[in-house]
Amino acid sequence: MERAKVRLFVEDPLGSGQRVNLTRDAAHYLFGVMRLKEGDAASLFNGEDGEWRARIVEAGKRGGALSCEAQTAPQSNPPDLWLCFAPIKKARTDFIVEKAAEMGACRIIPVQTEFTNAERIRRDRLQAHAVEAAEQCGGTFVPEVSELQKLGDLLNAWPAERQIMFCDETLAEAGSALPDAGGPWAVLIGPEGGFSERERDRLSKAPFTHAVSLGPRILRADTAAVAALTIWQQQMGDWE
Amino acid sequence: MERAKVRLFVEDPLGSGQRVNLTRDAAHYLFGVMRLKEGDAASLFNGEDGEWRARIVEAGKRGGALSCEAQTAPQSNPPDLWLCFAPIKKARTDFIVEKAAEMGACRIIPVQTEFTNAERIRRDRLQAHAVEAAEQCGGTFVPEVSELQKLGDLLNAWPAERQIMFCDETLAEAGSALPDAGGPWAVLIGPEGGFSERERDRLSKAPFTHAVSLGPRILRADTAAVAALTIWQQQMGDWE
Known part of the structure; x- marks a missing residue:
């Protein structure tokens, strides 16, 4: 039509x-x-x-x-996939939200990590970007943008049944295959300086996390977000 | 180190x-x-x-x-992968070049299609963006940015041994599996209005082209470039 x-x-x-x-x-x-x-x-x-x-x-x-x-x-909702990311410079944070909406994340959670510079975000502005992206991409769903949360707090309250795919540039050997675990998922993208030793340790030990490599070059956070969402959508999502 | x-x-x-x-x-x-x-x-x-x-x-x-x-x-060159794309608004064209460099394309070719508005590009400025992205992403290689060419001319002179992965939003049923063809490749991203009927027809009939779907939502060209390069790098490139 x-x-x-x-x-x-x-x-x-x-x-x-x-x-x-x-x-x-x-x-x-x-x-x-x-x-x-x-x-x-x-x-x-x-x-x-x-x-x-x-x-x-x-x-x-x-x-x-x-x-x-x-x-x-008809109404068409994306899979139950969250995108958690550490906000960066304004324009690139806007881009990440836009891309998460296009790529079919159902919730967008800005996360404050140890190496994140941003101490606050403009949630309303980011939400408006998600709306605009949905208008543009022909979707019928708008992902909700959450308030900024500390990574530690987020993990403390993490629902155990939701798997996390986390992208860590120090893990080039990790590969990009995901376990065949249905149900809810989240993609977690670190800040430009990467995760801290302590954060990486905590993430690696959690039973619901899966490290994934995004290749031999260091990707900017907005590039990494699209690449990671592509990998997930292809293997587990609504792209096939 | x-x-x-x-x-x-x-x-x-x-x-x-x-x-x-x-x-x-x-x-x-x-x-x-x-x-x-x-x-x-x-x-x-x-x-x-x-x-x-x-x-x-x-x-x-x-x-x-x-x-x-x-x-x-040591010197580390990306796989023999070209990114051909239809230039869009200035900021997003800059982003596509940056992302192609991060994602490991070895050559970047701006292409004028029937629905492309851009009639010229600033090749030197785009090349500078590719250099900056290489400095940032830790790579030792800088992809060359070509002058703007017409899609028809590019295809007329196309080397038959180079496969083309082309991304067409009208082909949602295409899936995202690539044939197991080694050797040189290119990813081709259309303009915001998509390819024309005639272009799509020519691309579909060429023996070296492979249509790929990037999911049920319409992606902006910069998002599509990263997603397509991710699919290629994962299946055929240096990400595994």
Whole structure:
């Protein structure tokens, strides 16, 4: 089916005949930036009800409304895969969130490690990047971005049934095969300086962790995130 | 072995006792930005002679020199893999070149397709990005960035023994297994609008092409480049 020119994430329920009121920002985007007019179509999704073709029934400077016509794609959720990563410089942190959404992570957890410089993140800004990536990549799901947590705290509360694939550049011999363990998983990407000795030791000893090598060159964190998610999606996820 | 604080790509031959004169830019980086002084060590590589520890023997505002002491890593070249990609917006094109260098492509070819907006590239600037990525990722090789070429011309002159892995979002059923064909390869990433009907047809019919799917979501070109290079490196390259 031909895609509408604009895909928009909304918070409202979607269904046949359902009216969706636009926020001021969304109205500016649709009518100011994308130049849509009353009668034009747009695709809407809310992370729960699939994708809907909707018709613009009201277009104003500060608001507007659409009316849902037909579902154009069923809801499709990614596998139960978290991406945990140590935030880096602003632009690259934005990229990691964008890429995690494209690659089909269902939750994104910024993690503070011993060698992480970032002491805080702008969770709302990162969440907006995840929304934008979902709008762009044609998905119907938006991963949730969590608040920054300390790696130690995260591991203390870790659910034992969730496996962790962790990528450590000191483990070139680790290979990239994952055990055939179904169920929930997480990919953990370290900071630019790598994990500390203590962190590496703790990760290696935990029964739910699996070290994976990402080749002989040192990858930047955003590159490593995409490479690791590719390996997981190919072996365990929704790519086959 | 402890890494020197600075890794620098140079054009000079490297060998025991070899003196390397610095360009003005390199001198500014080493002495102005990184605050190195006479007697400090730096790592040098030139893409041919491996990595060398060198000692600063002259430090000035507009130049300087180092003397090679010992080889700290042998020369290590990536597999014979080209990355061909359709240039997109400036920042993302820079990212693709950076990521190709990190991921171990040996040559980077910007390609103009029917749906590519870019009509020219700054080859020198992209080459500088490849150098910077090699300095950063600990490699001893710098991939060469070619001038922009038309996809049709590239395929007309294509060496028949080089396989092409091409990533097409319309081929979700293609899977991601590659034929067990050794020898030279290339990864081809399309533009944001995808390949044209005609291009897709030509690619599908060529005996040296293999379509691969990158999952159910639409990936941006920079994400797709990393994902595709990961798949190739894992199956055919130097990651195992």
